[in-house]
Amino acid sequence: MSRGELDEIIGVVRAKELLVALDHGVDVAQFAAATPAIIVPETLDPINLLGVLRRARGSCVIVSNEFGVVQGLITPLDVLEAIAGEFPDEDETPDIIPEGEGWLVKGGTDLHSLEQLLDVHCLVVPGEDHASLAGRLIGLKGQIPQVGEVITLDDLSFTITEATDYRIDLVRVTRTRPVDPDEESA
Structure with missing residues (x-):
């Protein structure tokens, strides 16, 4: 979740958890701030990235450049697919x-x-x-x-x-x- 701009990340939340929080009237900004984003530089090597992803406990990691501009995000699945090839989604049929x-x-x-x-x-x-x-x-x-x-x-x-x-x-x-x-x- 961010404050208007993608580069102003408040925190990382799962959609289901956010919907439940909204249903219970929880302040969204405070809810998101409870799980701050893990931000890594785009120059981080893959070996060190694995350690960061391990500490993220299944969450995504935000990648930013030297100017603090968000370049994207990486999940543990992205790393596995880079090593072993793409995995089909549950509802995806093979090509x-x-x-x-x-x-x-x-x-x-x-x-x-x-x-x-x-x-x-x-x-x-x-x-x-x-x-x-x-x-x-x-x-x-x-x-x-x-x-x-x-x-x-x-x-x-x-x-x-x-x-x-x-x-x-x-x-x-x-x-x-x-x-x-x-x-x-x-």
Whole structure:
């Protein structure tokens, strides 16, 4: 919680606790001040940051620059994800879901990740600015494809399964020819 400006932090509170406090007529500023924010410089090395996060007991740590301007916040989960890769949220579905002989892929899926999973080299094109599957397919088509439309690239077939007028949400990816096990080991 802050006093008008993000750089004037009063304290760190959880939303549920704040709502309960408001319901009981507690002074919000005093409530927030009871749990002061832990502020660290952006130059703090990761090893020392782990110690600070341990002392924060599951709370977030505010990061500020040399001028005291807030740059962001870090949680223990951020550090774990930096080490082990991103963890899906409870309500989050994976970007790539195996389905039968193919995959259901979210339009926003990173091209490098998809290329690695499919063991192909046709998705990422040097010099092109496409970062997601949707961007690559729109680039190939020249416009946003309609639901049911099929785009073929090398030995991959991309069927648009969910889309709006503004974006591609879900694509079914299949191989147009089976992968030869001898080619994989070569």
